[in-house]
Amino acid sequence: MPSLRMFGRDWKVAVDDLAVYAGVAGLWHVVWVIVEIVFLARATAESDQPCIDSEIHLFTWYMSVDIVCFLLYALLLFYTLRGSILDVGARKPAIYILYGISAIYTFLLVINIAASVLKNQFVAPCQDAHRERLALAIFICHWIFWGVWALAALLAFDPFATTSVEQRYAARLWLLKCCSAGASEARPGAAEHIGEICDRAYSTQDEKMESSTPMSQIGALMTLVFTGVDMTTTDYATALILVRNAQRMDREDALAAGVGKPEVAPIPLDMLEDAAHYLPHALSIYGWASNVLNKQDIAAWGCGASCVAPCTGKDVHVGDNMLFSSKNMTIQGVKVMTKSNPETDLLYMSWDNEIQGLLPYYICIDRPRREVIISVRGSLSAADWMTDLLVLPVEVDANFLGCDPSSMVAPEDVKIETTASRRRLISAHKGMLGCAKTIAADLRRHKVLDAVLKSDQHAREALKHDIYKQDCSDHQLVVVGHSLGAGVAALLALHLRSVYPGTRCWAYAPPGGLMSPELSAAMRDYCTSVVCGRDLVPRLSLSNMEILARQMIECSARCKQPKVRVILHPGKKWKRDDLFKPEAEMSADARKTLEAYMRNSGSSHCAGGKVIEARDFLTPGKLLYYEANDSDIADALVFTPQFVDNKEFAKNGMLISTFAVDMHMPWMYQMAVDKALDDAHRGLPSTRVEVAKLEGTCYAPEAAAQTTQQAETDIEAAGGRPS
Template identity: 25%
Template sequence: MPGMVVFRRRWSVGSDDLVLPALFLFLLHCAWLVVLSMVLFSLPYSLGQSCSVTLVDHGRGYLGILVSCLICEIAIMWLSMRGSILYTQPRDAVQYILYIRLAILLVELVYAVVGIIWLVQYYQPCSDVTAKNLTLGIVACNWLVIFSVLITLLCTFDPTGRTFVKLKATRRRQRNLTTYTLRHRLEEGQASSWTRRLKFIMCCTRAQDSQSDAYAEVAILFAEFFRDLDIVPSDIIAGLVLLRQRQRTKRSTILDQANNDILAFLSGMPVTRNTMYLDLKNSAEMAMYKEVCYYMLFALAAYGWPMYILRKPGCGLCHLASSCPCVSVSGSQLPQSVTVEEDNCCGCNVLAIRRHFLDQDLKQVHIVYTSCHDAVYETPFFVAVDHEKKKVIISIRGTLSPKDALTDLTGDAERLPVQEPQGIWLGHKGMVFSAEYIKKKLEQEMILSQAFGRDLGKGTKHYGLVIVGHSLGAGTAAILSFLLRPQYPTLHCYSYSPPGGLLSEDAMEISKEFVTAVVLGKDLVPRIGLPQLEGFRRHILEVLQKSDKPKWRIIMGGTKCIPKSELPMDERPLGPTDPAPSTRLWLHPSDLSIALSTSTPLYPPGRIIHVVHNHPPDRCCGQEEPTYSALWGDNKAFDEVIISPAMLNEHLPHMVMEGLNKVLKGYAPSEVQTQTEPGEMEAGGFLASPTLLSSPKHLPSTPSECSTAPSTPSESDTLPLTPAQISD
């Protein structure tokens, strides 16, 4: 950072990113230099043959090229490791070494062409085996290097690079009209570039009008995020490492402060005396929590055969094959009353859903309708009747395809198509459209009427309605609940790992009446929305500006146990050898005053159950199993991305299922002291345990298996203990 300028064009690579590429080429050329030297000076040649004489001269010339390459690559590595991310002055000479290296590459290209010509003319008639092998080696080495360089150039090419350089130059000369024109061209070029990338990713899908609109909106989102930012991909990686270290240091500093109301940090969230844990000793609250665990099975089943095989890698495929009519003649057939839309030829998704419930011994769950239709703003879902719970369940699938990702990324605020009694009800645009699609589908196909009238003898007409989903499905389920609630006022929604940018504040408060959400640990998705992206962007720039370490050391430091001094976060006085701030920072385009376009704050829905865990300290080798507990989360507290290796893993649906079950398994009568992640200890230095932090009535009892009545936490559910009591 900033991007390297070569041939008057900015490239998507920094001058400090060349350490590894240069090292790769250096090792390759060293190996080939040793081999070529041994072949040329140790092995005998038939000098009477013209092909051998020509080739020996050619090989000796190539030795000179190898030596020149090694010198250039050593220089590139040495220069790239100098300076820091923003202090690029020690690396200014890199571009001139690159010019020399590219000139040598042209000579290598000539040698590669000459080698191919030699092979065409002499390979068959030449009887010198050594000469043949030497030629093949030289040609293979040449073309390997050439193709690697070409691929690197293709990956780092910035279509707007020339405009970016011109804009930088005009800003220095204060040419306002020219600057405005170039800025407009740059924004259009970046949006077009992101559109082409998205279309390349979606090249195998059929284009639709809604999909084209999604391309444009998502491209604008990415262009807006990177607007006026002269950063390269590796800067973001380094920024994540630095930001994680800053967050950990900040938590430790807060806990070390005297008279601090924060007792501990669990999964990155502060725990105070006002934090409300789920009182699982209370029968109503335990029943509610078991309902949350139970309906997660339906959200998990909506993913179909990919998730079924992922969860059962050993026998999952065999179970599906034994029931598949394409493989087994005796495979089980679907009942005629099940309507299936756009499943594959073998019906693998519906079979996986059925097997999922049979494996859980839920024989009273009958599938009524399954839609595997997948498009932008059109999410797959299924409808089932659960005779044991006396519920009709709509389960909506989460993100599983590039089309789903486009729906996720269309995150502007859209008005909910319902009558608002008060306030303004806004929601995530892509998920509002998905909810409208499912509602329209339910009405056109009369799916709910079929479900409620499926077995009148069992009273299905009086069953309740439950809507569930995970991730994209969680957001769509919450918004669909708004759309169906006028017709089904007693419905309830279970939203697992919902997106953070989902509902406006007014809609979020209303959703607490009928939506229960679940967030696991440091899950990224419930903490991400357009406003959060702006804060994340600003924090990344802040830590990059404060860093005085080379990028390669920062990134390597994020993959191993190193002293904290290697990743400094706090500002320090400038020393006599430190560069002045004006030379360390390129104030534009990496200016912190530049913000994203204003966006409406959106929040995760419903009453949030936050499943947290006490992690043991990080170690170089191995970790102990963390202890899980559940507390009531604040919707507005999920406003910052917590950088952690688990922030993506804890979003996976089967991990959410495991986390919910571990809360039940972890609740035991005894108070067991647990360990916390570094920076997650209470102020006195004592390890904090959920059972120790909760009141006596929170002491859990050993639960039985999962089964509801949502309860509202009361004032008595707070944490009344003093630090002295916690120390015990």
């Protein structure tokens, strides 16, 4: 950090990214110096042959190049290991060393070309077979040296003279999606123009926002979060490792101080059973992934031609390749995981997948519970990831809500429209709201719900299949989903309640930055969010991203160790004194970067932009949290279900750990709900590990009493305590 700048270009790597490359390249050149010494020794012993002199001269040049390269790479390694991530000044001499390496490799290209031209003149007449093979190996390997160096330079090269930080984020997303990120003018010194970036990316003019592509919007968002700090990929990885160690150290310090958590009230057994019942529906829509993750036979085709037509809405025959490779496995996943019969229970299934558009989903009858279930798939494609990152707040209009949005806003939350502030909008995550609206339109178009829930004769005649003649008018509608699907399911349930008043929702691992607090509170009676342990996604809101960015910059500024030592030991439990230095000992470069970040961070640059709405976003409805103990072994995890307050959960930041991503996986949620339900059935209290409140955990000491009281209220609303 920052990106390397050579030949008037900002490259895609930083100087301290080159430590491993310098070490490997230097060692490689040393090996070939030894080989060339052996070769020249044998050649000198045969100096009476006519072509030996030219051969010795050529390979002497090769050996000289290797010796110089070794010395330069040794110096480069020395300087890349100097200082921590933000100590840029300690590594400045490395730039001049890289210029020297570029010059020597240019000279190597000349030698390689000369050797290619003269090879036949000195190899054929006077070499024995062994030395000829050795000479050929030296010759080929030096071409490889040059080719590897040229390839590395090409991969790190930025063709533009100056590229803004915003453009770099958009370019990385372009590589992920393999499509254009849209035109965005280059500008130098992005850190000095954060206000301009925010104004352009989050303008209140709708036409201006809609004119930019998803990648450009996400790039602008990441620039806002990191306020123009130029970080490479390895900088992010190292900073996250540092934050994880800092959080672990804080937890250990708090444990040593004896700080604990309040007691939690038990969760009603029927609620735990509901959580375990609806989860397979939320996971089965993943299709082939759900079969693999649950170790099912992916070659078992459990659905015949009789169910294919209603499921797809088309006359698709069983021999269709797509049906066998993915669609039929999705149907098989639904059959195995939910114990339903696709021929009579699976009403409709869509496989369409678009950015901010249709997601795969299905409609299924749950006969034992007399319910119709809509399951929306979570993230499984690049298009889904783009949708996840489109966090720009969008107002939820009255047509989608089925009521006046202002009725959900408390009077004290309404702001007077001025140039400095604007009224509080009922808004939601742009990408997921777009998906919810598209699925709602798809439901209206196919009229499957009208046919089975309202016994609409016109809808049944239009669908032309006996499966839709079933009378489910006494069934309740339930919408479920996991991850991205959970966010879309919650917004979809919000819309469907205006048509089907009894609609309920179970959202597993919903994104933290989903909707306005007013919407979340309005859904408490019919929507339950389920969060497992240290799952990163439910904590992933714009405000928490800003908190995490600040922690990353602060930890990087106080880091003692070089980047390569941190990133090569990701699981090491560092001691505080070995990893972090006191604030007073920070280098001038680190202090300058930190002060610039703190000066530009926060809402000062975007106080009037739409993005400020997203800082308050929450998970939907009431929050059922399966707290995990501190074990790093999956089988040793113990889960304690409890109600927590959405706002308290949202304000405490993200937990960075080895389980932060694993906890989001479907099998971890299956493990959590199954273990907690099994403990409840056996009458066993879940084991607690007393962990202190820190930024990043679930409870704040000052909010403990309020949280416990809220949990009691939630239990009474859910039907009281079990006897």
